[in-house]
Amino acid sequence: MSRRPVGRRAFWIAGLLLTLVVAGVVSHYASASPDGLEWAAGEAGFADTARDSAVAGSPLADYGVAGVDDARVSGGLAGVIGVAVTLLLAGGLALLLRRRGARTGTRD
Amino acid sequence: MHVPDGFLDAPTSLVTGAVAAGAVGLALRGAHRELDERTAPLAGLTAAFVFAVQMVNFPVGAGTSGHLIGGVLTAVLVGPWTAILCTTVVLLVQALLFADGGLTALGTNVVLMGVVAVGVGYGLSRLLVRLLPRTGTGLLAAAGAGAFLSVPAAALAFVGLFAVGGVADVPLGAVLAAMGGAHLLIGIGEALITVAVLGAVLSVRPDLVHGAAHLRRPADLATRPGLRAEEALR
Numbered sequence: 001m002s003r004r005p006v007g008r009r010a011f012w013i014a015g016l017l018l019t020l021v022v023a024g025v026v027s028h029y030a031s032a033s034p035d036g037l038e039w040a041a042g043e044a045g046f047a048d049t050a051r052d053s054a055v056a057g058s059p060l061a062d063y064g065v066a067g068v069d070d071a072r073v074s075g076g077l078a079g080v081i082g083v084a085v086t087l088l089l090a091g092g093l094a095l096l097l098r099r100r101g102a103r104t105g106t107r108d
Numbered sequence: 109m110h111v112p113d114g115f116l117d118a119p120t121s122l123v124t125g126a127v128a129a130g131a132v133g134l135a136l137r138g139a140h141r142e143l144d145e146r147t148a149p150l151a152g153l154t155a156a157f158v159f160a161v162q163m164v165n166f167p168v169g170a171g172t173s174g175h176l177i178g179g180v181l182t183a184v185l186v187g188p189w190t191a192i193l194c195t196t197v198v199l200l201v202q203a204l205l206f207a208d209g210g211l212t213a214l215g216t217n218v219v220l221m222g223v224v225a226v227g228v229g230y231g232l233s234r235l236l237v238r239l240l241p242r243t244g245t246g247l248l249a250a251a252g253a254g255a256f257l258s259v260p261a262a263a264l265a266f267v268g269l270f271a272v273g274g275v276a277d278v279p280l281g282a283v284l285a286a287m288g289g290a291h292l293l294i295g296i297g298e299a300l301i302t303v304a305v306l307g308a309v310l311s312v313r314p315d316l317v318h319g320a321a322h323l324r325r326p327a328d329l330a331t332r333p334g335l336r337a338e339e340a341l342r
Contacts, residue, residue, distance in 0.1 A: 006312045008146065015153045023160035031165040031173035036263065036294050037109045039172035040286035046276030051114035053207040061207040063163060079163055082201055086159040090197040091152020094190065097136065098143040 016087075023079030027063070028072050109177065109262060109291070110202065111217050113210030120273025125215030131223045132196055138189025142318060150316055151186045155194035157305075158182060159201065166297050174294030177262065179225035180233060180255040181302040184247070184319035185309065188230045195222040216269060224265040229258025237322065244310050247320055248303050255302035259295035263287040 006014075034042065041047035059066040060078050068074035116124075143151060158178035165173040178198075183191035199217050202208040209217045233254030240246035267284050274283070306317070314320050 008149075008313070008316070011313050011316070012149055012153055015157065019153065019157045019160045022157070023163055027160070027163035030163060030175075031167040033165070033167055033171050033173040035109065035165060036168070036172055036174050036287070036290035037111065037266070039170075040263075040283065040290055041115070043286040044282040045278045046115065046270075046274065046283070049114045049275045050112040051210070053113055053203070053209075054211050055204060056207045058205060058207055060205045063206050063208070078206065079160060082159050082163075082206065083156045085205065086198055086201050087152050087156040089201065090155030090194050091149060093193060093197065094139070094143050094148040094151035094186075097140045097193075098145060098148040099140065100145075 019083055020080060023083045024076040027079045028075055109174075109217075109221060109259075109266070109294075110199075110209035111213040111220070111266065113212045114275060115210075116213065116216060116269055117273040117275055118212070120269055121212045121216060124219045124269065127223070128196075128215035128218035131192060131218070135189040135192040135196075139187065139193050142187030142190045147186055147190075147316065147318065151190050151194060154182050154185050155197050158194065159198045161301065162198065162202075168290065168293040168297065170290075172290050172293075174259075174290070174297055176298055176301050177221050177225045177258060178302075179221060180229035180251060180258050180298075181305055183226050183230040184233065184251045184254075184302075184306055185317055187318040188226055190318075191226045191230070192218075192222045195226065216266075219269075220262040220265050225258040225262045228261040229254040229256075232257050233319070237319070242322060244307075244314070244320070244323065247310070247323065248307055251306050251319065252299040252303040256295040256299040259298045260288060260291045263291035 033039070038047065041050070055061065060081065063078045064071070064074040065077045068077060158176065158181070161176045161178065163175070165175045167173050179191055179195055182194050186194070196218050199209060199214060199221065203211055203214050203217070231254070233250040236250035236253055237247060240250055264287070267280070267287050270283055271280050309317055310320060314323065
């Protein structure tokens with residue numbers, strides 16, 4: 001029981017770096033096959049009822065950055081932007097909702 | 109599993125939108141009890157991590173692929189109500205910025221991947237936590253089983269919605285067979301990723317894991333940094 005745990009800040013930074021690598025680099029190697037729902041829609045014959053999203057023309061549509069030609073850079077940049085926006089929104093919401101004030105046993 | 113616009117008719121989408129809004133409302137209240145100074149930053153990180161991992165589709169054979177839903181992983185890490193909120197934020201970002209998942213289908217996607225995946229998957233994992241040994245391995249097995257079930261459960265929920273409000277006139281049995289088959293395989297990937305990530309977090313910071321509270325013994329508290337040395341040595 002003498003092992004000092006990894007610091008919370010170090011843990012968080014390591015997690016963020018891993019997240020950025022997954023979104024920014026690893027995502028390039030994702031399978032391009034249709035996902036389970038798309039595949040099932042094709043098999044069962046209702047794929048053609050899908051409509052384009054109203055934001056299909058968004059500069060980030062389909063996980064690419066409009067105007068960036070290199071697929072690796074475009075997809076990686078889109079991933080990093082998505083991570084940043086998700087982190088800000090979810091993290092901000094969690095900070096707003098959290099219980100405030102010191103409670104016994106929660107100091108670290 | 110992101111449902112695009114057009115698969116479901118407008119009344120069904122309105123109902124799922126209302127159910128999603130109600131669930132998010134409840135989750136806002138529930139998350140307040142789950143989040144504190146220590147876990148709130150982890151909730152933001154978990155949502156961002158799930159967004160990132162959802163970009164990485166893995167092949168499951170037969171020319172199809174799947175990606176993590178992350179509902180059970182998030183629920184075990186930061187709590188089930190917070191998991192519904194985190195999933196909703198991820199789906200919102202994907203639908204609005206990346207045109208992934210329809211805008212009119214946003215409520216449907218929140219219901220499937222937030223409410224159903226978290227509710228069924230985390231529900232099973234809590235049940236198994238009571239039955240399995242009170243160890244890290246027991247928690248991982250429970251979370252893995254819950255994560256696995258969460259995917260076919262969400263797929264079945266889609267088939268249910270399709271039965272009610274599917275726009276295409278196709279045999280429901282074919283939809284059920286294709287959705288069920290593909291998502292049983294994707295569920296295996298969901299379980300593997302959930303167990304790997306949860307196992308890594310449990311090995312370095314088990315105290316940050318919401319679903320590991322039952323594994324913490326009073327003695328562990330004495331080693332927490334922040335307590336005075338003489339208290340820790342007592």
